[in-house]
Structures are given as C-alpha cells and as structure tokens.
Amino acid sequence: MRIEQLTYALGAELTGVSLADAVHDDGLFAEIRAALLTHRVLFLRDQDISRADHVAFARRFGDLEDHPVVGSDPEYPGLVRIYKNPEQPNDRYENAWHSDTTWRETPQFGAVLRCVECPPVGGDTMWANMVLAYEKLPDEIKTRIAGLRARHSIEASFGAALPIEKRLALKDRFPDAEHPVVRTHPETGEKILNVNAFTTHITNYHTAANVRYGQDANPGASDLLRYLISQAYIPEYQVRWRWKPNSIAIWDNRSTQHYAVMDYPPCHRKMERAGIVGDKPF
16 A cells, blocks of 8 residues: 655545455554544545445444435445435535534544546545644634634534424434534544534633623624634645545544535536544544
C-alpha cells in the first residue's frame, strides 16, 4: 500500500490496495486505520468491490447505523443510499458544511462512501480539517468558547421540509442533542471545533461573564456561532475530491466536516455510505 498526501491540511490517496482484502487482513486494516487518524480522510480509486465487502470493511471500525430519513439498501442495513435523480429536481439539495449525525447523542465515528454513478463533470466532495480550524482561531476566541455548549437538530435540518406532524414526530424520536463547542478527539487528544450546519444555537452563552446588555446575547451569541461555523469555509483547511465510479472516501467524522458540491447539471449521482456508530463527544 502506498500513501500520497494530497494537501497540507488533510487527505491522502491510497494505492496498491483493495478494501476487500482489508476485510480479512488484520495488518492491512491496521495500516489503513492508522493512516485515517493521521490524514483524517482517505481516498481510493478502482475499488470494484461488492456491497457485502463494502459493509464488511466498514464494520471493522464498528457497528453501522441506518439513517431515519435517507433510505438504506434493503439487503444491507447500514448502507445508506444517497441517490440524486434528474427526475426529482427538488431532491437535489445537499451542499452544506457538516459532520454527519451530530444531531445524535453519539454522532458517527466516520464513514465509508463509494461512488456508484456520477456526472462526467462536477459533483465533487470537499472535506475540512476541524482540528486545524480550532488551532488557527485567535487566542481570545479560544478563551471565549472554552466550556460553551451547543444544540444540534435533525428537526431543523432533515425535518424542515416535512409536514409539521412528521417533523415533530421526528424530533420526538431524535430530540436535539447538546455537544461541546470544542470537543476532544477520543484517540488523539486533539481539540476540535465542533459546530456545523446541524447546530442551531449555543445553550449556555447567556451568563454574567458574557452578557452585559441584551445586545450581547442577541445577536452576540448568534454572531459568534456564525463565525465559528464559517471556519470550515476556509480553503487552506480543505481538500477536494473528484469522484469516478468505484472511488471510495473514508473519513474521520469526529475531526472533519464535508460538503457535497452541487454543481452538476440534471443527471444521476449515486453514492452509497456505510456510517459507523460513534461515541458521545466530550
């Protein structure tokens, strides 16, 4: 296996390896897992593997989870089908910087995403290094956000387009989760900026230390959250991947965010993602 770093910030391409082999080869899997912690997102080409091998490889990292809104493959629970169809133009929205399922109490550890079909041009995906995003914050901002917590909502994201009864039922199943604004990576100990498109508000900002007058709280807290979310937009923290059929991305969801670029004309874009159960941020 060869590892080629793609940008200073994050990302590496693996060559000379099949993920189907890593299902049964403990040494090879250990190399891939170590590379993931180092580079945060790994890319592979020409992985003509079966859905069974896709799922089996992802399960080496941990249990898989279904998505309550996006459909899964009926034969392979945990393999989420992200299919964009030109006959359904209203179902094409997908471009927002986010970490997967932070609306859960235990967001995903990471994911293994395979391209089944993609446009000839466009439809790339971008990732951002949120460890670097935290490291580069001004010291006064780091001091200001230490100890802050924020809410993450499926109701305000995936549920927003649903009829109100279904939206409220979705929130009943998945109440808003509260996570630290700065989380700690459970394996590396790194500090990570932990707000994204699923984050609705900071929950413990309105204290005497932060608020003198009403304007300090509103829009003060929302302005701070907007600034923090915008750190993922900085190109120096990013890597961009151009998809081809049978390309695969593996990412650490704890330390990255990603963005699916919706710049392709009406055509099919079919991706299959195995999301791995994570732990509670701290």
